[in-house]
Amino acid sequence: MTEGTRAHQREQTRRTLLREGRRLFAAHGYGAVGLAEIVRAAGVTKGALYHHFASKADLFRAVLREVQQEVAREVAGTAAAQDDPWEQLTTGCRAFLTASTAPGVQRIMLIDGPAVLGWSEWRAMDEAASARHLAEALATLAERGVIAPQPVEPLTHLLSGAMNEAALWLAGSGGPSDLDDTWAALSRMLQALRAVPD
Secondary structure, rough: OOOHHHHHHHHHHHHHHHHHHHHHHHHHHHHOOHHHHHHHHHHHHOOOOHHOOOOOHHHHHHHHHHHHHHHHHHHHHHOOOOOOHHHHHHHHHHHHHHOOOOOOHHHHHHHHHHHHHHHHHHHHHHHHHHHHHHHHHHHHHHHHHOOOOOHHHHHHHHHHHHHHHHHHHHHHOOOOOOOOHHHHHHHHHOOOOOOOOO
C-alpha cells in the first residue's frame, strides 16, 4: 500500500467519524452519545478514532467547527449576492437566523457547543467562524455613513449575541410564525442603527 493510499484511507476514516459523530450528536445530543456508538456507526475501531481525535470532546469540537463554517459560508454567500452593503447586512443576518433553525445546527452549535466546550472556547470559535464577517459588514457601513461612525467591536458583539440568543429562543419555540416574528424584531433593531440623513 502506497503512502498516498494510506493518507487517503486516513482522511476517509476521519470524514466518516465526523459524519457519523455529527449525525449522532445532532439526533441525540452530546451527552447521550458514547464513543462505542460512534465507532460502531462509523465502522471503525476505537483505536482509529483515537488516531484522529484525542477524545469525544475533541471529535465534537471538530464537528462544531464544521457546522459553524457551513453556516458562515451560507450567510456570507447569501450576503454576497446583494450589491448594496445594507442589504448584505440584513440578508446575512436573516440567513443566519434561518440556518440556525435547523434542529441539528441548533443542537450542535447553540445548545451543546457552549455546554461541552465552555463559554470562552465556544465564543472564540463563533468569532472565528462568523463574527468577523459581521464586523467587516458593520465597518463598511460605518465607513460609508450608512450607520453612525462608532467602534465596531462592541456593536459586533451585541448583534452577534442578539442573533445567537434569538436562535436559541427559536430552538425552544414552536410557533409557525416565530421565525418571521423574530426576524421582524431583529430587522427593527438593525433599522435603528441607520444614520439619519442631515
